[in-house]
Amino acid sequence: MYLTEKEIFSQYHALRQTYDYLLANAQQVRTLYEGHKPRSLTFVGCGSGYCLCQAAETSTKLRLGLPANAVAGGDLLVNFAHYEQLLQGSMLIAPSRSGGTSEVVLAVKKAKAMGVPVIGISAKEGSPLGELADLSLEIPWAFDESVCQTRTVTNLYAANLALIAILANDQRLLAEIDEAINGGPGFMEKYTGLAKEIAAADWEKVIVLADSELDGIAKEAAIAFSEIPQIAANYYHVLDVRHGPMVLVDEKTLAVVALSPEEYTLQRDLIRDLKGRGAKVVTISHTGADWGSDWQVDVPRYANYGVAGIPFIFIPQAVGLYKALNKGLNPDLPAGLEPMIDLGN
CATH class of the missing domain: 3.40.50.10490 (Glucose-6-phosphate isomerase like protein; domain 1)
Incomplete structure (x- = not known):
């Protein structure tokens, strides 16, 4: 391993x-x-x-x-x-x-x-x-x-x-972090097979879309795709992808999209547009939503949206890992990357 x-x-x-x-x-x-x-x-x-x-x-x-x-x-x-x-x-x-x-x-x-x-x-x-x-x-x-x-x-x-x-x-936020941690092992077990399925699909580049408190962890997801399977990946805000980056979305694109429980129709229409350009789409959102994506990952609807970032990041990490293995890459040692930068001071 x-x-x-x-x-x-x-x-x-x-x-x-x-x-x-x-x-x-x-x-x-x-x-x-x-x-x-x-x-x-x-x-x-x-x-x-x-x-x-x-x-x-x-x-x-x-x-x-x-x-x-x-x-x-x-x-x-x-x-x-x-x-x-x-x-x-x-x-x-x-x-x-x-x-x-x-x-x-x-x-x-x-x-x-x-x-x-x-x-x-x-x-x-x-x-x-x-x-x-x-x-x-x-x-x-x-x-x-x-x-x-x-x-x-x-x-x-x-x-x-x-x-x-x-x-x-904020005791409620602490309680929801605790809840996410308790549910984590079961979440990974439930979606490991799906991560392998997504990794086996035919795609060569990635866009990661998210908003609000998931902005930063979604940027990290794009870095994970760049580092582990060494695939070009970029992050954008969900609706903002239409403002330029959409021109690069095609049938070789995997879109990993974290969707908010707010404004369902606006976000669903964005998924429709990504699919219309040929992208393969995995949506990560609260349980029960139907986005019309290729793959759906359900997370609990936390009162504190930032808590959803804890289960969210597992999906790009696992998909990136299995894509690297499918490509015959060693995910532990990407060429040209150091674990810590020392400027010699």
């Missing part, structure tokens, strides 16, 4: 540990937050981590009612002077697999020098990020040995969401 497969299918075991760990450290999180009373939250990450930061930015605005920003680690490092005003009075949160990616570590050092409090979330113990942070949250059971992140991504996504719930004292 490849590491990537092992890590994808063990992600819910790790998620249970991550959830329990966040709850056990909730008071430390609240104490730091209440001690600084930040006027905003700033999320900083690279690659997959940055996608998760974008998801957390949206969830913070919707769930905590606080201004929030996501900044790519390299952007913040190179253009720190551009962001100094944004960082004034903010709290910085940095999710990272290794806790050692140079862009994030060096950017955090600059932020610390101007007095910005930092929460680091890393899947490695004793990392450089952890040493810099005012509060270091370490989830080593979620660390991916494979170059491509899967289990780590899902755990950092859930950790960000749980962190926001803790700060907002």
Whole structure:
């Protein structure tokens, strides 16, 4: 068994540990937050981590009612002077697999020098990020040995969401995260066969469509397709795909579409248009909806839409894995990709 497969299918075991760990450290999180009373939250990450930061930015605005920003680690490092005003009075949160990616570590050092409090979330113990942070949250059971992140991504996504719930004292959000984790093993068992079927179909490029709190995790899904089966993939907002990208949709396109429980007709018509251009479409949405897609994946209708991102990401991860195996690729070692970027500093 490849590491990537092992890590994808063990992600819910790790998620249970991550959830329990966040709850056990909730008071430390609240104490730091209440001690600084930040006027905003700033999320900083690279690659997959940055996608998760974008998801957390949206969830913070919707769930905590606080201004929030996501900044790519390299952007913040190179253009720190551009962001100094944004960082004034903010709290910085940095999710990272290794806790050692140079862009994030060096950017955090600059932020610390101007007095910005930092929460680091890393899947490695004793990392450089952890040493810099005012509060270091370490989830080593979620660390991916494979170059491509899967289990780590899902755990950092859930950790960000749980962190926001803790700060907002949102017990319903915490309960729904718990519910999603409990249902995860059964969800994977139910849809593994479907993932293999989708992977065996004839398609050569991917578009991932999603909105609202699933924006960031859907961007990560596109990265997963690029890295694991090495297939060109792009992310767009659901209805926004008509504004240009639709011209590239054809019979060689797989569309992975996360659909909201809102505005059924508008979204159903979009699926019709994708199908009309020959795309193969898998829809991921609340149970009971009929979208006219080739494949339908049902997730519970959570009151907090961001929770749906936890089961959602399994589908592109699993489809990407099986597509890579069908192509004869080693999903653990994509050529030209490193698990951590070290700028030599």
